[in-house]
Amino acid sequence: MKLVKTCFLLSCLFCATLINAQEKSEIAIPEITTDITFEGPIFNYGTIESGEIVQTVFEFENTGTEPLIITDAKGSCGCTVPEWPKMPIAPGETAQLVVRFDSKNKVGLQSKRVTITANTNPAMSYLTITGEVIKSESETKVEVLELASAPFNLVDIESTDVVIYPNPTSDLLTVRLDNATDSEATAYLYNASGQLVNRQQFQKGSTNEIQFDASDLQAGTYTVAIKAEGKHRIAKQVSIIH
Secondary structure (H helix, E strand, O other): HHHHHHHHHHHHOOOOOOOOHHHHHOOOOOEEEEEHHHHHHHOEEEEEEEEEEEEEEEEEEEOOOOOOOOOEEEEOOOEEEEOOOOOOOOOEEEEEEEEEOOOOOOEEEEEEEEEEEEEEEOOOEEEEEEEEEEEOOOOOHHHHHHOOOHHHHHHHHOOEEEEEEOOOOOOOEEEEEEOOOOOEEEEEEEEEOOOOEEEEEEEOOOEEEEEOOOOOOOOOOEEEEEEEEEOOEEEEHHHEOO
């Protein structure tokens, strides 16, 4: 009889503890959240050669009413490394998140995901970079490929060095490349499916701007990818609206 009473008392104590814990969790102060909006969560950087590193620049905005704080960003594999702003982003402000993809020893269609953790609801957001990696056909590019396989701190085209305007555009799309026109550089324009629709070469040592005729292009999201001699490729999204 005493054993039954003891078990009954222990059960009551357990239930009371559980109810108390639930009540405390229900009255916990919620975290302050905001909203993050990316220009495009899926980014097709086009076609690159095996061994290249491509910097994919995601533009985003704090579309909420509280400061946005990104606490973490992780790629789906070691070849995909994101870099994000460490300081809070005020409501209405825009910023950039750069994802570096190392294509060494990878050939064929690629799709990598980046998970972003921030004070948003839900707490996790997802980005996807896609593209195609082809084999290098020229043995003369060995030195370039070795440079492209070097550590990320050797990347020397900053996202701020590439300026695209107007964005969105209706007729002419101007691409400006700062601090890199001392070498051969080409801008490639890809559609959302990764198909090359145009290319323009910067004039070495002269103008740092080129223009794409967008009057005949369908409205949508495009990628401008820039490859400069001896430097890693960089890609930015642009919207074309007629």
